[in-house]
Amino acid sequence: xxxxxxxxxxxxxxxxxxxxxxxxxxxxxxxxxxxxxxxxxxxxxxxxxxxxxxxxxxxxxxxxxxxxxxxxxxxxxxxxxxxxxxxxxxxxxxxxxxxxxxxxxxxxxxxxxxxxxxxxxxxxxxxxxxxxxxxxxxxxxxxxxxxxxxxxxxxxxxxxxxxxxxxxxxxxxxxxxxxxxxxxxxxxxxxxxxxxxxxxxxxxxxxxxxxxxxxxxxxxxxxxxxxxxxxxxxxxxxxxxxxxxxxxxxxxxxxxxxxxxxxxxxxxxxxxxxxxxxxxxxxxxxxxxxxxxxxxxxxxxxxxxxxxxxxxxxxxxxxxxxxxxxxxxxxxxxxxxxxxxxxxxxxxxxxxxxxxxxxxxxxxxxxxxxxxxxxxxxxxxxxxxxxxxxxxxxxxxxxxxxxxxxxxxxxxxxxxxxxxxxxxxxxxxxxxxxxxxxxxxxxxxxxxxxxxxxxxxxxxxx
Amino acid sequence: xxxxxxxxxxxxxxxxxxxxxxxxxxxxxxxxxxxxxxxxxxxxxxxxxxxxxxxxxxxxxxxxxxxxxxxxxxxxxxxxxxxxxxxxxxxxxxxxxxxxxxxxxxxxxxxxxxxxxxxxxxxxxxxxxxxxxxxxxxxxxxxxxxxxxxxxxxxxxxxxxxxxxxxxxxxxxxxxxxxxxxxxxxxxxxxxxxxxxxxxxxxxxxxxxxxxxxxxxxxxxxxxxxxxxxxxxxxxxxxxxxxxxxxxxxxxxxxxxxxxxxxxxxxxxxxxxxxxxxxxxxxxxxxxxxxxxxxxxxxxxxxxxxxxxxxxxxxxxxxxxxxxxxxxxxxxxxxxxxxxxxxxxxxxxxxxxxxxxxxxxxxxxxxxxxxxxxxxxxxxxxxxxxxxxxxxxxxxxxxxxxxxxxxxxxxxxxxxxxxxxxxxxxxxxxxxxx
Numbered sequence: 001x002x003x004x005x006x007x008x009x010x011x012x013x014x015x016x017x018x019x020x021x022x023x024x025x026x027x028x029x030x031x032x033x034x035x036x037x038x039x040x041x042x043x044x045x046x047x048x049x050x051x052x053x054x055x056x057x058x059x060x061x062x063x064x065x066x067x068x069x070x071x072x073x074x075x076x077x078x079x080x081x082x083x084x085x086x087x088x089x090x091x092x093x094x095x096x097x098x099x100x101x102x103x104x105x106x107x108x109x110x111x112x113x114x115x116x117x118x119x120x121x122x123x124x125x126x127x128x129x130x131x132x133x134x135x136x137x138x139x140x141x142x143x144x145x146x147x148x149x150x151x152x153x154x155x156x157x158x159x160x161x162x163x164x165x166x167x168x169x170x171x172x173x174x175x176x177x178x179x180x181x182x183x184x185x186x187x188x189x190x191x192x193x194x195x196x197x198x199x200x201x202x203x204x205x206x207x208x209x210x211x212x213x214x215x216x217x218x219x220x221x222x223x224x225x226x227x228x229x230x231x232x233x234x235x236x237x238x239x240x241x242x243x244x245x246x247x248x249x250x251x252x253x254x255x256x257x258x259x260x261x262x263x264x265x266x267x268x269x270x271x272x273x274x275x276x277x278x279x280x281x282x283x284x285x286x287x288x289x290x291x292x293x294x295x296x297x298x299x300x301x302x303x304x305x306x307x308x309x310x311x312x313x314x315x316x317x318x319x320x321x322x323x324x325x326x327x328x329x330x331x332x333x334x335x336x337x338x339x340x341x342x343x344x345x346x347x348x349x350x351x352x353x354x355x356x357x358x359x360x361x362x363x364x365x366x367x368x369x370x371x372x373x374x375x376x377x378x379x380x381x382x383x384x385x386x387x388x389x390x391x392x393x394x395x396x397x398x399x400x401x402x403x404x405x406x407x408x409x410x411x412x413x414x415x416x417x418x419x420x421x422x423x424x425x426x427x428x429x430x431x432x433x434x435x436x437x438x439x440x441x442x443x444x445x446x447x448x449x450x451x452x453x454x455x456x457x458x459x460x461x462x
Numbered sequence: 463x464x465x466x467x468x469x470x471x472x473x474x475x476x477x478x479x480x481x482x483x484x485x486x487x488x489x490x491x492x493x494x495x496x497x498x499x500x501x502x503x504x505x506x507x508x509x510x511x512x513x514x515x516x517x518x519x520x521x522x523x524x525x526x527x528x529x530x531x532x533x534x535x536x537x538x539x540x541x542x543x544x545x546x547x548x549x550x551x552x553x554x555x556x557x558x559x560x561x562x563x564x565x566x567x568x569x570x571x572x573x574x575x576x577x578x579x580x581x582x583x584x585x586x587x588x589x590x591x592x593x594x595x596x597x598x599x600x601x602x603x604x605x606x607x608x609x610x611x612x613x614x615x616x617x618x619x620x621x622x623x624x625x626x627x628x629x630x631x632x633x634x635x636x637x638x639x640x641x642x643x644x645x646x647x648x649x650x651x652x653x654x655x656x657x658x659x660x661x662x663x664x665x666x667x668x669x670x671x672x673x674x675x676x677x678x679x680x681x682x683x684x685x686x687x688x689x690x691x692x693x694x695x696x697x698x699x700x701x702x703x704x705x706x707x708x709x710x711x712x713x714x715x716x717x718x719x720x721x722x723x724x725x726x727x728x729x730x731x732x733x734x735x736x737x738x739x740x741x742x743x744x745x746x747x748x749x750x751x752x753x754x755x756x757x758x759x760x761x762x763x764x765x766x767x768x769x770x771x772x773x774x775x776x777x778x779x780x781x782x783x784x785x786x787x788x789x790x791x792x793x794x795x796x797x798x799x800x801x802x803x804x805x806x807x808x809x810x811x812x813x814x815x816x817x818x819x820x821x822x823x824x825x826x827x828x829x830x831x832x833x834x835x836x837x838x839x840x841x842x843x844x845x846x847x848x849x850x851x852x853x854x855x856x857x858x859x860x861x862x863x864x865x866x867x868x869x870x871x872x873x874x875x876x877x878x879x880x881x882x883x884x885x886x887x888x889x890x891x892x893x894x895x896x
Contacts, residue, residue, distance in 0.1 A: 004708060019811070027805075029765070029766075042763075
């Protein structure tokens with residue numbers, strides 16, 4: 001009999017734990033997932049127009065208005081002041097199509113006001129303006145970066161490595177958010193996918209920018225003094241990997257190989273390190289993990305492989321390794337910030353109509369990704385890349401720049417052109433990732449754009 | 463103006479619900495019986511405030527709303543007095559709890575479609591009469607006698623009847639049509655099944671009883687699989703496992719049955735396309751957002767849009783969710799009065815389960831113990847299965863939220879469930895007095 005009671009108690013516990021578990025899940029759901037779920041374009045609520053509240057403004061870091069609601073001829077129109085330059089990041093809001101970007105993610109905040117103000121407005125029959133969302137973006141830098149990229153397909157992401165604030169988030173090709181309804185049909189049929197936010201949702205092979213991670217694994221695995229004799233190409237189980245320098249780099253060490261982006265060296269280094277070490281290092285640098293902080297990006301991929309052929313291609317960022325431009329900028333910022341990561345974020349404040357802060361956001365305490373001394377070693381190598389290596393065209397006069405180029409082979413034609421880096425090297429103000437789809441070599445195409453954006457950023461942020 | 467009232471109302475609603483829950487705790491855990499009369503008062507205030515608000519939601523005052531509220535309250539008060547005076551039920555807590563949930567259900571059914579609420583009220587009255595039916599009819603029945611043959615055969619007959627003459631509704635062929643009325647036999651079979659299995663297992667867990675009970679559950683689950691009634695199959699099996707776990711000293715028969723269930727679940731995944739698509743919809747809800755996962759993602763949107771406090775009664779868009787009045791009513795409630803209300807509803811349902819389990823603990827006769835255990839576990843499991851489903855924690859299986867969802871068969875079966883709990887526990891105390 002006693003045993004029965006004991007077992008009944010176990011059943012009771014089972015139910016209590018399950019019910020409380022669901023209750024706790026609901027709370028977690030509300031605070032961590034609800035926002036992203038709500039902003040999904042299949043949520044028809046995003047198309048509803050609030051009857052009493054005029055959608056609020058969206059501002060940049062200096063309170064410059066980027067999007068606002070204008071009342072003309074008794075109808076309210078959403079006005080995107082810098083039109084195409086912010087098309088993906090701010091997104092659009094349309095009754096017919098729904099919302100994307102900040103317009104979707106912060107739909108609730110933009111279309112609500114303080115309850116007392118709302119009640120007053122309803123009683124007086126006046127329309128009330130919704131809350132203002134303040135971004136970390138810098139208008140000048142965003143417009144500059146967007147114009148620099150021009151008609152090329154690709155993306156630029158710039159962030160402050162010390163705070164995690166996103167300063168610019170450009171994706172090309174873009175669209176005009178004010179004319180979204182009229183152009184909708186063309187936009188969804190366009191094979192260049194102008195609606196895709198490449199900065200967050202574009203997954204690209206990283207190519208040689210991944211060598212930062214291979215190098216970090218080498219520093220941890222005590223392969224700092226590893227040397228090879230580069231002949232211009234290596235062959236791993238029938239997989240031929242060529243170097244940009246066909247004659248070969250001769251006898252080469254880690255520092256020189258990084259500066260000149262020697263593929264043979266890193267392939268052999270990767271084979272020495274082995275699959276597991278490289279996989280663990282990639283995970284440390286946030287591959288296969290979501291990058292969170294009031295913005296949603298796709299998860300970058302690095303699969304565990306067991307054969308040498310895959311390992312060889314993975315160690316130079318090829319094979320099935322994929323990365324988003326935001327993540328690439330985050331990797332640059334980790335090295336810039338002595339191995340510490342601050343989660344990138346894009347909304348800094350929600351303000352009411354009187355400009356009073358309702359909510360403010362900051363990146364939580366920094367996570368240590370790699371040790372400071374290892375980060376400093378990589379930083380020195382990245383400085384050499386711009387000083388005397390593949391990234392010379394990212395130079396800024398008077399300021400020391402650190403960077404890494406990438407030329408990523410892909411099945412869609414010419415290689416993608418990559419550059420990630422930061423400046424000034426001794427006291428980084430900006431970390432950046434630039435990718436130009438099918439842009440050819442990273443050193444000659446992405447690097448000069450990155451250099452110009454970093455120069456502009458340093459002058460603008462002063 | 464309605465919007466302002468509705469915004470203010472959600473605070474009142476959550477407050478009333480919270481007070482109701484706290485009083486429940488005080489009565490149940492701290493034995494503060496004098497608080498008991500407050501429970502019906504709170505329920506009636508809740509019902510009137512909500513139905514009152516709904517009746518002024520459009521320009522003309524809608525008297526149907528108020529009269530539905532009045533009808534519910536009359537049903538509740540009259541029944542409560544009758545239970546007290548006529549049937550001498552001394553522990554009325556369970557009844558108060560179910561009526562609060564019923565009231566919440568009626569409010570949202572009315573908000574979604576007044577016709578549902580009116581029908582549901584009628585079923586509630588029908589459910590009330592079941593109390594008298596059961597108390598007077600079963601009075602002479604000795605649960606210790608062996609009725610297993612009759613029960614077992616009648617379950618089998620009902621399953622076969624459904625299989626042969628069943629009608630398909632919402633993709634499941636588990637409905638019967640009689641004189642123009644449709645009902646779901648599986649809802650009533652649940653109750654009979656619990657009594658049947660309890661009687662079989664109460665003879666002691668030996669080879670024979672284990673064989674009979676496991677063969678019965680297999681047959682029942684096989685029929686449900688054929689009728690595409692996943693929810694019933696899951697609930698039957700879970701309740702069976704709980705009964706087996708409690709009665710059997712050895713653990714391995716329970717483990718073996720659980721393993722068998724897993725194997726069957728895996729096999730059905732490969733055998734049946736509709737199960738496969740449910741699982742896929744559960745694993746990748748955003749991949750299939752426009753087809754397979756449409757329903758559950760719409761449910762997630764509703765819950766996500768509500769936040770802690772909700773949009774306010776009648777100010778949300780729960781009708782975007784297909785079948786919102788049956789399986790997904792929890793999402794509708796969360797959207798309009800918030801996750802906080804949702805949590806309290808979950809806690810109220812867990813109270814019902816726990817009170818039932820305590821009845822089981824207080825029984826002396828093994829068969830009574832098992833019946834109480836089975837009946838209360840049924841409510842608990844069903845709640846977990848449907849709330850887990852609408853939150854996409856588990857695949858959606860299409861069962862109702864006890865006492866809240868629309869559905870005549872399911873409401874009647876749940877009221878009979880509570881009634882039997884009362885009946886068995888009172889019979890037990892009555893027997894021991896003699």
